[in-house]
Amino acid sequence: MDQQILIVGGLGVLCFGALAFALLSPTQRDKANKRVNSLNTAKAVKRAGGVNSEAQSKERRKKLADSLAALDDKTKNLKKKKRLTMEQTLDQAGLPVKPKHFYFASLITAVFFGFVGLVSGQQLWVTGLLIVIGGLGFPRWVVNFLRKRRQKKFVDEFSNAIDVIVRGVKSGLPVNECLKIIAREAPRPICDEFHMLTEGIRIGLSLEQALERMHERMPLQEVNFFGIVLLIQQKTGGNLAEALGNLATVLRSRKLMEGKIKALSAEAKASAYIIGSLPFLVMGAVKLASPDYLDPLFSTRMGNFILIGAGVWMLTGILVMKKMTQIKV
Secondary structure, three states, rough: HHHHHHHHHHHHHHHHHHHHHHHHHHHHHHHHHHHHHHHHHHHHHHHHHEEEHHHHHHHHHHHHHEEEEEEEEHHHHHHHHOOOOHHHHHHOOOOOOOOHHHHHHHHHHHHHHHHHHHHOOOOOHHHHHHHHHHHHHHHHHHHHHHHHHHHHHHHHHHHHHHHHHHHHHHHHOOOOHHHHHHHHHHHOOHHHHHHHHHHHHOOOOOOOHHHHHHHOOOOOHHHHHHHHHHHHHHOOOOOOOHHHHHHHHHHHHHHHHHHHHHOOOOHHHHHHHHHHHHHHHHHHHHHOOOOOOOHHHHHHHHHHHHHHHHHHHHHHHHHHHHHHHOOOO
C-alpha cells in the first residue's frame, strides 16, 4: 500500500513538473531570444562604429599624406630657385644695408688692397689679383661668414623657443600669443625672425605664407621642420604641444650629433690646417735664411707658372680635405 502511494505521488510530481515546464518554457525561450537579439544588435552597432572609426582614420591619414606631399613640393620648389640676390644675402646676414652700399664698400676694399700691393712693390699681376680679391672675394666672404654665424646662433636657441610654445600651449595660450612672447623675450636673432613672423600674420598673411617667408629669410632644415609641424596641425588637428615637444627633442639630438661629429673630425681638420700652412711656413723660413734663394719664383716667367700651379694644387687639396671633414646631419 505504501509503495502504491509513493508511486502515485512520484507520478503526480512528474506530471506537475511537465505541466510547469510546458507553461514556462515559451517565456524562457522568448527571454533567451531577446537576449540573443540584443547581443546581435550590440555587435552590429559596434561593428558599424568600428567601420566609421576606421573610415575616419583613413580619411585623416589621407589628409596628412596630401599635406606632406604639398609641403614636399613647396620645399623642392624652394630648392630649385635661382641663386640668392645680394639683397637676400644681406638680409640673411642681418646687415641693415642696401646692395648699393655693399658694392660701394667693395669698391673701397678693392682700392685699399690695390694700394697695399703698390706700396709693397708687387708686380702688376699680383696687384691686379689683390684688387680682384679685395673687390669680389673678401667682402662676400665677410657677408657669408656673418650669415653662417647668425644661422648658428638661431639654431642654438631655436629649441628653447619651441619649448616656450609647448609650455604656452599646455597652459592654454593660443599659438599666436606664444609667438609674440618669443618675439619679445627671446635673444637675437630668434626675436627678429619671430617678430617678422608675427607682423606678417598681423597684416593679413596666412600662417603658411608667413612661415614660407621665414624659411626664405632663414633657410634652415630646423625652420622647415617647424613649419611642417604647425601646418599639419592646422590642417589635420592633433596634440600640438606633444608634436612640438618631440620636434625640440629631435633638434637637440641633431645638435648633440653635430657636436660628436666635430669631436671625431677634429683630428682630420687639425691635419688639414697643418698641411695647408706648412708650405707658407717653409717659404717664410727659407726667405729668412736665404733672401735671394726664392727670387727666381717671383722674377721669372717659369717661376710664376710654378707658383700658379702649386697654388692651384694646394687649393684643390684644401678643398678636398675640407669636403671630407664636413659631415651633414
